[in-house]
Amino acid sequence: MGKKLLLEHINVPGIETFEVYRKQGGYASVEKALKTMTPDAVTEEVKKSGLRGRGGAGFPAGMKWSFLDRKSEKPRYLVCNADESEPGTFKDRYLMEKIPHILVEGMITSSFALGARTSYIYVRGEYMYVIRILEKAIAEAYANGFLGKNILGTDYSLDLYVQPGAGAYICGEETALLESLEGKRGNPRLKPPFPAIAGLYASPTVVNNVETIAAVVPIVNMGGDEYAKIGIGKSTGTKLISASGHINKPGVYEIELGLPVEEFIYSDEYCGGIWKGRKLKACVPGGSSVPILPGELLLKTAKGEQRLMTYESLSDGGFVSGSMLGSGGFIVYDETACIVRNLWTFARFYHHESCGQCSPCREGTGWMEKVLHRIEHGHGQASDIDLLVDVAKKIEGNTICPLGDAAAWPVASAIRHFREEFEFHVKHPEKVVNPKHFEITPFVSERVAVIG
Amino acid sequence: MSETKTIQFSEETMATVQRLIKRYPEGRQKSALLPLLHIAQAEFDGWLSPAVMDYVAVILSIKPIEVYEVASFYTMYNLNPVGKCLIEVCQTGPCWSRGSDDIVEHFEKKLGIKVGETTSDGQFTLKTVECLGSCGTAPMLQCGGDFYENLTNDKVDTLIEKLRANGQRSTYMKDNRVM
Incomplete structure (x- = not known):
């Protein structure tokens, strides 16, 4: 069994409630950050962790945070990108639905690190029932003193809101998302300026994927160095993989980065092999946008090396014989697929x-x-x-x-x-x-x- | 669809609207446009008529065109009347690979309509949509705020009966308190 950092308590009955989540050690990262750390120290831990954006681009999260214009007089914003729409990707929905408090906790800790006093979670409109779940979790966090004025008696205050989208894949692009949050069509903006300088309401803004923000929780709890020990090379930590298509066990799996692709597909712990006793034909390993790979290039690189579930290994061979880890939307096709x-x-x-x-x-x-x-x-x-x-x-x-x-x-x-x-x-x-x-x-x- | 309603939010909804607007900095009330359009659509027969959009523009103190351009951009806003139950079957790759074509075909047969059409009793509109983020439980559909997953023809039959018996208009928002 690989290490689970995000889904560790997923099967605990009632984990969607504040009470049970708290009993399982929830909100410890907020206590640790607000009471014993400076915002910059939190950012430093995220940098040390090597966490890379989990939305698809894989950009180092700590570096993205460090670009935020901290000298500006304007308010700063943290916006969570929960507009998950990349075909083959459903991990964020699963996380928010099953264990909403880990996102709320991550939002508080991350907002503290960035100095944001108001933060938004932008959720795709089709996930309206998930919005309801998040609203409930947020209300519980307010009621228990983890949101609102003077959180845990410190001088840090934060308001957190959920914003619904209305059906537009493009709003997963961060500047389109910000446009949408401002009540406009989701047309991506010309960059520069980047959101870190002029984002939401032309103020310094960080936009992070749901899973990225949730990962801040274990990073702050265990320390960035410890987190970086999980995984291989520049692919640190764990990753949620959405597995779909012609496999025996579709679903969301948390893996330690570095797991062999072959094991992921054929092990009963994960996909459980190709359905109906058929053979593997092809796979889109990181959401519909990334290059499709025929089975043999999925399992082994062109050089004949075993392919691993890491950013580097999946892209080995470039676009000639490789693909990308992307959002982790892992779509498998059997020999009959057209x-x-x-x-x-x-x-x-x-x-x-x-x-x-x-x-x-x-x-x-x-x-x-x-x-x-x-x-x-x-x-x-x-x-x-x-x-x-x-x-x-x-x-x-x-x-x-x-x-x-x-x-x-x-x-x-x-x-x-x-x-x-x-x-x-x-x-x-x-x-x-x-x-x-x-x-x-x-x-x-x-x-x-x-x-x- | 033929029923005419005064275009005016209830007092309760208006309170929700005011609460929503407070979520954004002063002068940024336009940020409430997307949630407001969801509420308006739920409240006024499942679609956004020009009159409804104009009403939303007045509430937010923005120009009507600012509402039209947004309403026409996002797929969840209906700019024409739809049946009481809008059946949205996902058809993108992962759902296709698990048989969404068969599900669509079954719906067409059972309801006697083609994709894009509404049954003559105004009960069902059948639509195909792009990825709804439910690929692990494909094939799937959305009706109102509910996801129906791991679909089979039998499940479709049961669902049609259930929705017909219920008779209610499906809406993305079960109640306005969602936001």
Whole structure:
């Protein structure tokens, strides 16, 4: 069993209540930070921990905190990004639903470190029932003196609010989120200035993912150095992985970074292997935006090394033969899955979610969806495959925010690794028209990893 | 949908609205726009008519266009009337991989409508949506504030019966106290 830092008490009955959470040692990080540490000392522990942003980008959290303009006369804000919308990712929902107080606790400790007096948790609107759970947890924290004026008798005061979104993937991009929180359309902002200088209401702001903020709790409790001992190299600590697709046990798993990918997929402790006794064909290991990998490149790098669940190992080989840990949205496909149809659903997603600000993304995502739709529905032409690659290339790097890249990478990687499957669709439309699953053909089985 | 209501929040809702506005710094009341539109949609028959949006603009002292541009950007706001129960079936990759196409097809057959349509009795509107963050329990759908997960055709049948018997309008917010 790997170490559990966030989900350790997840199965304790009543853990969603303040009383039970407190009995399990909850809110200790608030007591420790407010009573025995300075805000800068808390930030220092987070830096030492090596914690990297858990939303997808993996940027060092302590460094992000250190960029906050502390000289400004304006109020500072901490905003929690709970707009989880990356296909394949549902870990934040699980955490907030099951153990909401760890997020509230993390928000208080982190707000103290950053000197924020008002903080917001921006939750995607579809998670309305989760908002209700968080509101209850926050009310309990107020009632017990952990929020409001003079927390625990210190001179630190904090108000914490939940803000609902209303259905827009783009609001997971931090500046779009801030726009949305200001009551506007979720159009990402041009940077600089970065939120650390001019974020919410043009004030210094830190935006952190739910899991990142929750991880501050064990970091402050155990100390940054201890936390950094977990994991491998620059991938420290534990990570929540959302496992979905063709596996026996979909769900959220907390792993120590460094776990072999193969163990994660096949061990009964985690995914429990591929469903229906089938074989592994492909995997999107970090949410829909990251490159898809065929089974054999998922389990072993191009150099033949065992692939590990770390930021570095999953990206080994770059975009030629690697992928990314991303948000930890781990989507597994068995040997019958149609890569083209899956990609079409992703392309439709990005087209639907593009905010429309930048032409390459607004138009390009639409074209990719259309072209993939026609290939999938038996009207594709041989030139369509290179057309897709071309459109993806022209989106990548040419937009204000990373949604453009996120839309381009899945297309580029699916064609790179599964070009034969696209060609098969074009050459044999009669065999693939409206397939829910794909007949296993020789080239597909070659793609199946030998293990499992 | 044909019922006409005066566009005016109840006193209780108005108190909630005032409380919400206080969450933001002075002069930043526009931040309350998204929650207010949720409340308005729940209160006024499940959709945002131009008149409702204008009403929200007045409450927040902003221009109507500032409300329209936001309401038209976010997918959870309905700019046209919808059935009492808005069935939103997730269709993105992970849900597709576990059979969401079959679920959509089953709904179409059972309700006798296509995606995007409303049953003639105004009870159900069927919609497909993009990832709802419930991939580990796919296929799934959302109806109002509730998630229905690990769907099968049988579960769909039971759900349709349950919602029909209930007869209530589904809303993302069970009550305004959510925020």
